[in-house]
Every structure is written in C-alpha cells, then in structure tokens.
Amino acid sequence: MKFKSISLLNQRLSRSLFAAAVCLTLPLAVYADNTVALSLETAKLDTAQPGQSETSTIPDKSQTLYGGVTKHDHLLGGSNNFDLGTSKTDANLQTEKPASDAASLYRLAVQKLQTGQELTSDEFRSLGAGCAGYESNRTFFQPIAKVSVVYRDSPAAKAGLRKGDKLLDVADDKDAKADPSIPRWSISCGQEGTTVELTVLRHGQQFKLSMIRWNIEDIKEADKRQLWEDTVRQLGYPKGGTYSGTNMNDLHLVSN
Numbered sequence: 001m002k003f004k005s006i007s008l009l010n011q012r013l014s015r016s017l018f019a020a021a022v023c024l025t026l027p028l029a030v031y032a033d034n035t036v037a038l039s040l041e042t043a044k045l046d047t048a049q050p051g052q053s054e055t056s057t058i059p060d061k062s063q064t065l066y067g068g069v070t071k072h073d074h075l076l077g078g079s080n081n082f083d084l085g086t087s088k089t090d091a092n093l094q095t096e097k098p099a100s101d102a103a104s105l106y107r108l109a110v111q112k113l114q115t116g117q118e119l120t121s122d123e124f125r126s127l128g129a130g131c132a133g134y135e136s137n138r139t140f141f142q143p144i145a146k147v148s149v150v151y152r153d154s155p156a157a158k159a160g161l162r163k164g165d166k167l168l169d170v171a172d173d174k175d176a177k178a179d180p181s182i183p184r185w186s187i188s189c190g191q192e193g194t195t196v197e198l199t200v201l202r203h204g205q206q207f208k209l210s211m212i213r214w215n216i217e218d219i220k221e222a223d224k225r226q227l228w229e230d231t232v233r234q235l236g237y238p239k240g241g242t243y244s245g246t247n248m249n250d251l252h253l254v255s256n
Helices: 002-033 066-075 098-115 121-127 155-159 222-235
Strands: 129-131 134-138 144-150 166-168 185-188 195-202 205-212 242-245 252-255
Touching: 098 121, 121 222, 129 222, 155 205
Parallel strands: none
Antiparallel strands: 134 144, 144 166, 166 195, 185 242, 195 205, 242 252
C-alpha cells in the first residue's frame, strides 16, 4: 500500500508539472500569433524658422550632443555658439606658386645638363624642347625629302602628314660639297609651342601643312623619346635652330 500511495503521488505530481508547463508556454504562443499592423511614417515638412525648434518633438536635454560641437568650435578658434556661416580659422593658408616651381625646375635641369648629370622626365620637360613628330631622309643636292617616320599621336600625325610623303627642302648642302659620300645628320630642335610649316607633295599634288611643336616628353614611343633626350643631352639647352653633323657627337648649329 505504501508503494501504491507513492506511485499515485508521483502520477499527480507529474500531471501538475505538465499543467504548469502548458500554462507557461501558452502566453508565448499567444504573443507569437499576435500580428502588429505596421504603417509607414508620414513625412513632415520642417516649417521651423531659423533659430527656432519644432514644438512637436523636443529632444531630451540629455540626448543633445553639445559637447562635440563646442569642442570643434573651440579648436577652430570661434565662440561656444558654433555658427557654420561665420566660423573662421586661424590657419595661415598660402597659394601655390607653379610659375616659381617651374623656374626652379628649369634652372636645375640646365645645371644638370652643364655638369653632365642625368635628368628626370620632368626636368627634360621643363627645358621646353619641342619637335613636330616626324623624321625624313633626303639625298644630297636634291630639293625633295621623303618622310620616313611619323610619331604616333604627334602634331605631324594630327596635321595629316603620312609616311612616304615628299617634302620640299631648300637646304644648300654646303657642308656636303667637300665629300657627298659622307652621311650627315640634320636635326631641327625648336621650342615647344612654336609653329612648323611644311610644303607636302602627295600623288603629284602640292599643299601646305601647319603644326605646333609638342614637348619631346609627350612622344609616345619610348625609343624615339630616348633619342630626342640623347640629342638634347648632347646639344645642351635647345635655343632653337638646325644642328648638322656626321654623327651625334659632332652636331653643330648651322642656322638660327
């Protein structure tokens, strides 16, 4: 009997615990099934005048972040009443001086040329050495030269000059009269921005082309740009004119 009584007691206790568990889970189930209707917030036009705040919602003073604004205003040297329209800075700002920088770079480039030092691309550019962007070959004592190379995107290319075009050339070849068998080089080294006028012969038609020399540092092909840099390095600062000689080492100015 005692054993039976304990068994009955256990059954009643289990039923009570189960009932309690059901009672605890029901509120959660009811809460989960309770659908809340949501609606979009209606936009409200801010009609407050400058210096006035909206009366509909006034934030709690503890939520207003005055500290950061005041600190920022203090760093800028203004008053505690920070005003974006009237704030001033104590910083001493100076404008750039590109002309002065260019002059300094030019003087450095000339100095390096005189002492035989290597120049950077920017230093070569500062010298202002220019070319039209083409090369031509001419037989001695002939008034016509033939275009052998036109640089990519060069002034000559944009003007319409093509490889194979013939150019009227009035050089007198006085240096070649002593011995026409010796090949000679002639280089026209002008200033960037100056004009080159050519008289072109193409398919029996004669016409003129005009182009503005660009800086040798604008040459797209690296090998051709290097050739012009070597020329400037050998000749020094290009004041303009035609240089002539049998090789790069003995080029000399023959005209201005």
